[in-house]
Amino acid sequence: MRLYALSILCCFVSIGLFAVTALDFSSYRLGKNNRYLFEAIVKDLSLEFGREVTTAYGKGLQAIADRIVIEESQMDDFLKQTTDPKEREALARFIIAHEYFHVALKHTHTDEWGKSPPEIEIRGTFKEARKQMEKQVDYLAAKYLQTLKLPTTPVQTMFLEHPEFHGGEYYPTAEERVEVVVSAIEKGIDRAVFDHKAIKCTFLLGLLSTKLP
Numbered sequence: 612m613r614l615y616a617l618s619i620l621c622c623f624v625s626i627g628l629f630a631v632t633a634l635d636f637s638s639y640r641l642g643k644n645n646r647y648l649f650e651a652i653v654k655d656l657s658l659e660f661g662r663e664v665t666t667a668y669g670k671g672l673q674a675i676a677d678r679i680v681i682e683e684s685q686m687d688d689f690l691k692q693t694t695d696p697k698e699r700e701a702l703a704r705f706i707i708a709h710e711y712f713h714v715a716l717k718h719t720h721t722d723e724w725g726k727s728p729p730e731i732e733i734r735g736t737f738k739e740a741r742k743q744m745e746k747q748v749d750y751l752a753a754k755y756l757q758t759l760k761l762p763t764t765p766v767q768t769m770f771l772e773h774p775e776f777h778g779g780e781y782y783p784t785a786e787e788r789v790e791v792v793v794s795a796i797e798k799g800i801d802r803a804v805f806d807h808k809a810i811k812c813t814f815l816l817g818l819l820s821t822k823l824p
C-alpha cells in the first residue's frame with residue numbers, strides 16, 4: 612500500500628497531474644513481443660481512472676467483461692502505418708484506451724437481449740446504442756491522447772485506411788469515427804455524447820471525467 616502511494620506521488624511530481632509512464636516506442640518491434648509497452652499503458656489507465664482491468668493476449672482487439680484482449684498481430688497491423696515513435700505510441704494508447712473505456716463505462720455488461728447494468732440506460736435499439744458506445748469510447752480515448760499531448764491524426768488515418776472500420780450494423784463508419792475524434796479536441800466534455808437518444812451513461816462518465824480536459 613505504501614509503495615503504491617509512493618509510486619503515485621512520484622508520477623505526480625514528475626509529470627504534474629497525470630499519471631503516465633514515459634514510453635519509448637522506438638523499441639517497438641513488429642512481429643515481436645511488445646507486451647511490456649501494452650502492460651504499461653493498461654497500468655497507466657488503471658491508475659488514472661481507478662478501474663482495474665486484466666489483460667489477455669488472444670484473438671481480436673476487444674473488451675470482454677473486465678478484461679482487455681490484445682491481438683498482437685492486429686496491433687502490428689495498425690502500428691505499421693508509421694515508424695514515428697510518438698505516432699506509434701498515440702495509436703497504441705488510443706486502441707487500448709478505447710477498450711479500457713468500454714470496461715469503465717460497463718458497455719461490456721450489456722447485450723442485445725436486454726442485459727444492462729443499473730448505471731446504464733439503453734434508450735434506443737441495441738444496434739443504435741452499440742454504435743453510440745463506440746463513439747463514446749473513441750471520444751474519451753481521443754481526449755486521453757490530448758491530455759498526454761499525443762497526436763490524434765494517426766488515429767484518423769487508421770480509421771480511414773483500414774477496411775474493418777467501414778461501419779456496419781453495430782459500428783459507426785470510419786468517417787463518423789474521425790468526426791468524433793476531431794470533436795473531442797474541443798475543450799471540456801460534450802455530455803450529449805453520453806446522454807444520447809440511444810444510450811445514457813453519464814453516471815459512469817462522472818466517475819472518470821474529472822481526469823479529462
Ligand SMILES: [Zn+2]
Nearest residue numbers: 709713745748
Ligand atoms: Zn469498441
